[in-house]
Amino acid sequence: MADGTPHPTGAGASGRPWSPATTVVAAGRPPRTPDAPVNPPLVLSSTFVGAGKPGPGARTYARSSNASWEPLEEVLATLEGTGEDGGALAFASGMAAVSAVLALVPLGGRVVAPRSAYNTSVELLEQLDADGRARVTFVDVADTAEVESALAGGADLLWLESPTNPLLEVADLPACAAAGRGAGAVVAVDGTFATPLVQQPLALGADVVVHSVTKLLSGHSDVLLGAVATSDAALLQRLSTHRRVHGAIPGPFEAWLALRGLRTLALRVERTGATAAELARRLERHPAVGRVRHPSLPSDPGHERARAQMRGAGSVLSLELVGDDDGALAAALVDRLGLWTPATSLGGVESLVERRRRHANEPPTTPLGLLRLSCGLEDVEDLWADLEQALDGGA
Numbered sequence: 001m002a003d004g005t006p007h008p009t010g011a012g013a014s015g016r017p018w019s020p021a022t023t024v025v026a027a028g029r030p031p032r033t034p035d036a037p038v039n040p041p042l043v044l045s046s047t048f049v050g051a052g053k054p055g056p057g058a059r060t061y062a063r064s065s066n067a068s069w070e071p072l073e074e075v076l077a078t079l080e081g082t083g084e085d086g087g088a089l090a091f092a093s094g095m096a097a098v099s100a101v102l103a104l105v106p107l108g109g110r111v112v113a114p115r116s117a118y119n120t121s122v123e124l125l126e127q128l129d130a131d132g133r134a135r136v137t138f139v140d141v142a143d144t145a146e147v148e149s150a151l152a153g154g155a156d157l158l159w160l161e162s163p164t165n166p167l168l169e170v171a172d173l174p175a176c177a178a179a180g181r182g183a184g185a186v187v188a189v190d191g192t193f194a195t196p197l198v199q200q201p202l203a204l205g206a207d208v209v210v211h212s213v214t215k216l217l218s219g220h221s222d223v224l225l226g227a228v229a230t231s232d233a234a235l236l237q238r239l240s241t242h243r244r245v246h247g248a249i250p251g252p253f254e255a256w257l258a259l260r261g262l263r264t265l266a267l268r269v270e271r272t273g274a275t276a277a278e279l280a281r282r283l284e285r286h287p288a289v290g291r292v293r294h295p296s297l298p299s300d301p302g303h304e305r306a307r308a309q310m311r312g313a314g315s316v317l318s319l320e321l322v323g324d325d326d327g328a329l330a331a332a333l334v335d336r337l338g339l340w341t342p343a344t345s346l347g348g349v350e351s352l353v354e355r356r357r358r359h360a361n362e363p364p365t366t367p368l369g370l371l372r373l374s375c376g377l378e379d380v381e382d383l384w385a386d387l388e389q390a391l392d393g394g395a
């Protein structure tokens with residue numbers, strides 16, 4: 001969002017508010033004037049014609065505002081329900097967006113954050129703490145009492161991720177957000193695994209929602225991008241200023257690609273979520289599998305919370321094999337897979353599998369043998385057949 005640019009209302013001529021499935025397709029389009037393009041144009045210019053003092057919303061330099069980010073930001077803001085005072089901002093990557101939110105913490109300020117979450121976010125939080133720039137208390141975000149007690153002395157930021165990567169833990173977002181606000185903290189939620197179609201943290205009490213747009217939002221494993229969204233005009237201004245002065249801006253082409261991918265988000269979320277739930281159900285019954293984590297499963301600790309605050313359970317699941325203390329069985333299973341691609345990341349059209357502890361910065365709370373599966377758009381029967389032959393091949 002360029003400073004001062006109004007957001008669309010998300011309502012068509014009928015006055016009926018658009019559903020999210022319509023918003024992803026219909027919002028962020030150029031005005032319907034004769035001969036106008038249907039898609040927002042890609043604007044490749046680092047500077048814009050102007051003379052004198054720039055007014056509000058005026059384009060000057062492409063680090064401050066860029067026509068190629070704005071349609072994407074409009075769609076994200078509408079999906080997150082930021083309202084007219086708030087908005088969304090695209091960043092160069094998910095980590096650039098995470099960094100911008102962590103930079104809201106004053107020097108020496110207190111942060112409460114998950115000990116088990118996306119590895120690089122945890123790494124950055126540990127760095128901030130080690131460098132004395134913030135005092136971070138790490139908690140189990142699924143344990144609301146632990147979150148509340150960590151907040152007891154007051155805090156500047158409550159950082160949440162839900163569901164968490166890769167343990168799929170579900171935080172009680174309304175309860176944690178209320179506790180965070182009560183402690184005087186800005187409440188931020190990394191909602192990457194859910195997307196705004198499945199979970200809307202702002203409506204559940206958060207101040208800021210953060211996304212790795214790289215994942216499901218873009219959806220094709222061809223772009224790195226991040227975003228923040230907030231209903232709070234003052235926070236939006238601070239985050240926008242941070243982006244401008246630190247320079248973690250998205251490239252116009254990346255933003256254009258992300259919007260192109262976002263147009264099919266509703267279909268992809270529905271299909272990949274259904275595939276993940278079906279595979280989780282089948283995997284749970286396989287004798288070689290010791291544990292499956294996916295909030296769709298009634299056996300999952302996050303099941304009831306997910307039902308209360310999410311519309312679906314997402315397209316990522318994790319599994320551990322029976323007797324796999326050191327991860328050797330998981331590594332061998334990955335080698336036997338033919339359709340699932342062994343690769344990091346998630347949320348693309350192709351199904352990916354990864355043993356997360358292969359990364360040196362993966363939190364030790366992730367079991368050595370945990371495999372994270374990101375379900376893509378392939379036929380669920382083909383995905384299952386590949387998993388089943390790999391599971392049976394190790395018997």
Ligand SMILES: Cc1ncc(COP(=O)(O)O)c(C=O)c1O
Nearest residue numbers: 093094095118165192212214225
């Ligand atoms: C939950 C979560 N948050 C943030 C990030 C960082 O996003 P990016 O890789 O776009 O910087 C990731 C990346 O995997 C993630 O899974």
